[in-house]
Structures are given as structure tokens and as C-alpha cells.
Amino acid sequence: MKGIEYAGLTSVDGPIVAVKRSENSSYDEVVYVRDKNGEKRTGRIIDLNETSAIVQIFGSTTGLDLEGATVEFLEEPMELRVGKGLLGRIFNGLGEPVDGYPQIISDKKVNVNGNPINPYARVYPRDFIQTGISSIDGMNTLIRGQKLPIFSGNGLPHNKLAAQIIRQAKIRSSTEEFVMVFAGMGIKYDVAQFFKHTFEESGVLSKVVMFQSLADAPSIERIITPRCALTAAEYLAYECNMHVLVVMTDMTNYCEALREISTTRGEVPGRKGYPGYLYSNLAELYERAGKIQGSSGSITQIPILSMPNDDISHPIPDLTGYITEGQIVLDREMSQKGMYPPVSGLPSLSRLMKDGIGEGMTREDHAPVSSQLFAAYSKVKSIRNLASIIGEEELSELDQSYLRFGNELEAKFFTQGEYEDRSIEETLDLGWKMLSMLPRDELYRIKSDMIEKYLPKAEA
DSSP: OTTOEEEOOSEEETTEEEEEOOTTOOTTEEEEEEOTTOOEEEEEEEEEOSSEEEEEESSOOTTOOTTTOEEEEEEEEOEEEESGGGTTOEEETTSOBOSSSOOOOOSEEEETTOOOOOGGGEEOOOOEEEOSOHHHHTTSOEETTOBOOEEEOTTSSHHHHHHHHHHHOEETTOSOOEEEEEEEEEEOHHHHHHHHHHHHHTTOGGGEEEEEEETTSOGGGGGTHHHHHHHHHHIIIIISOOEEEEEEEOHHHHHHHHHHHHHHTTOOBOGGGOBTTHHHHHHHHHTTOBEETTOSOEEEEEEEEEOGGGOTTSHHHHHHHHHSSEEEEBOHHHHHTTOSSOBOTTTOEETTGGGSOSTTTSOTTHHHHHHHHHHHHHHHHHHHHHHHHHOGGGSOHHHHHHHHHHHHIIIIIIOOOTTOOOOHHHHHHHHHHHHTTSOGGGOTTSOHHHHHHHHHHHHO
16 A cells, blocks of 8 residues: 555565565556665566566665565656756656756656557658758658657767757748757766757757766666656647657667666567567657647657667667668768768668658659669769779779769768758759769659759759
8 A cells, every 4th residue: 555665575686676566556656665774765566466566676776685675655657747847957867857956846747658649649740850961851851750760889970960950950831949858868978968068059958858867877767768758748749739859869778778677587588688578668669759639749759779780780770660760870981981970871761751842841853852862872882882893994984973973972962060050952952963963864763844943053
């Protein structure tokens, strides 16, 4: 019963504690475990049987002994206090303020696990989001309500890219601005400070809610961090009718915490030791993006994950790709050449792009220009492979023009400044300028009337 403390623990194994269950215990219920000195530790029930409850402690279990500890069942799930006072605040991974200010003033508390969205209530995403980054806007367009992850690697500038998107993102069809929710899981202190300073310098900190579970925090805390962030995002989007951009980094740290819990519990491991429920667990988070009927707000997700050993077939990026609507892939070779942002042209993809571009949304030539750039750049890759075997001087004149096109595309279209904000018109005009380096009969994915209309402007 609530308010009653039960004496004794059955076992302690790392962050996992087994206790005798109370009559009304339920899955995901919050539990307080106190040691013999009265120090309180928060946990939640992650498994139940007829006699026992398995509790996951958010913190250290050092000092807990089986006989001297007590357990209090709160008979409620983990909740986050929500209100408009969330904006401009910084919380830890469990939703507790860490910015020196008190808890927000609100009597509304929401279950951090969220509620499933009725598929019939979902509104199909169609609004183009201009990030000001040509490699994204032109070829892998972000749509409002989409979940578009960034697949990166250790040492690549994914944080810099995410910060640039946060600074520059705007909806062309609306005057309403984005508010941001940032969730950092297992991130280093300097990364947390980088995002905070970026928000301060660009003047958007008052429109940002930060949840950060630093690298020195208990790894188990990372399981709750994205849930708290998405709960805040759902309140701002669906009850306050705001457009919310959610950035979650690093999803690999989140999955490592899941694997740690699974191993401690002795579960049968799946691929590379990750639990078999990794797919459904990630889907619980990713599917909390979108737009719903009855609210003008939206949640757009940009999860960031660092691929172990740059392996895109690793279980984390592999399963993420199945759930989300595309991916932005960062390339280590492009980064080593000094290119920023090092967005890899061919593996990157936005599955919702076709529904948010074109006349009335971006420009009538957006789809054909993007398609032609993809096709031409793909040919560049093949010709580079051929040139590495036979030498560039043995290539045909057409192949050499493709090589020049590829070099210019990487140097001027893919590459831009960290604070350079290009409009979609500038991006498309630049795309035409790149395509003007190829013979006209090579532009086979663009209608001739469109070539006549736009290509001379690119050549001028």
C-alpha cells in the first residue's frame, strides 16, 4: 500500500534490486528504496511475478543491505511536471531541475511513458522545413512531423550539424517558430555546454527545454531521459499547439544502457548482445513524433546515433532505419577532407521528401533537380572507381566532365559554413549551376521546358 514501507530486500545485483511485491504493485510503478541511514533512492518496477518485484534503481546501490533497507511502493508511474514554465529550463535525465532554479509551478503531471497515438488520428506530414543546409533541403528534405535520424560516428561533427539545424530551422508555410526539446544521454560535459552556449549565443535558449544525463550519471538514468523529453514535447505540441523540434543524442548510449539492464537480468541476448526487444523499445520513442487531429502543433524528431566502427549494418542504425522515415548519413572521408557538413550524398534518404516539395511548397523544379543530382553523383562515384584503375587521362571527355561536376558539387553544394543559412531558392539555383557543367542531354531526369526555364539562369 502507498505510504507503507516494507522491510528488507531479496537481492541486489548492480542497479537491479529484487523485493517482495505489495498487493497493488504494477509494471513501471515508481519505488523508493531507503538504506539503513534513511537515504532515498528512486527506482521503477521493470518485472513482476506472483511474489517478487524487480526494481531498477536510478543511481548507485552501494550501501544497500538486504536486511536494513526499506521499500515504499508509490502506486503510480514515473511522471513529469509539465507547464509553459518548461521553456528555458535545464533538467537532469529524470526531469529534476539542474539550472539552479526551483521546480516549475504547475499542478499537471504526466506519465513519461506516454500514450499510444491512434493511427487514425495522425495527420500525414507535408510541411517543408527549411534548415538552410543545401545537402538536406535540396536532396534529403526534412518534413514537419517526420523522424529523420543522423547516422554519424565518433569524432564526426554531428553535434555541430544538429546545433545548426536547431538555429536555422523554419517552416516556410507558417509564421510560427519552432521550440526545441533537447535530450542528451550519456553525453560529456563539454558537449552539454556546447549546446547550451549555442542556444544562448543564437538567442533561442528561452525556447529550449534541455534534459541532460551526463556521462558521469548512472547509465540507467539514460532509459528515462528521452521519455521525459518526449513527454515535454507532447505537452508543448498537442496542448500548447507549438511546433516542437526534438533532438536526441546519443541513441547509441541509450541502447548500451538497455543492453546493460538486459545482461544484468540474465535475458537471452539478441544481435551483438542487445535485447531482443530493442526494436520495439526504440519504436516506443520514435513513434512519439508526428501531427494529430485536433491540434495545430507537431513533433519533429532528429535522433542522433554514433554508429560503432562506422558500421551502418550495426543493430542500432539498422533497426532505427526500419522505424524512421530515412536517415542523414555523415561520411568520415568527407570530414577528413575538411568538408562541412560531411553529409554523404548517396546513402542519405528522406522518405517523406516527395510529399513536402514542389510547386506551392518549395519550387516546381525541386524534385527533378534533386533526382538528377542523385543520378549524376552516383555516376561520379562509378567514374572515380574507374579512374583509380585506368587513370584520369584515359577517361572520355564526358567522364572527365562528370569528375569536374562531382568535385564542384562537393566543394560548393555539399560544403557550406556553419553559420551559412541558404534559402531553398539559393539551394536549387546552386543545384542548377552544378548541373550546367554537364551536357544538356545528360539531364535526362528533367523535362526540357524546365531546363529552358532554369538552366540559363544557372549559366548566367
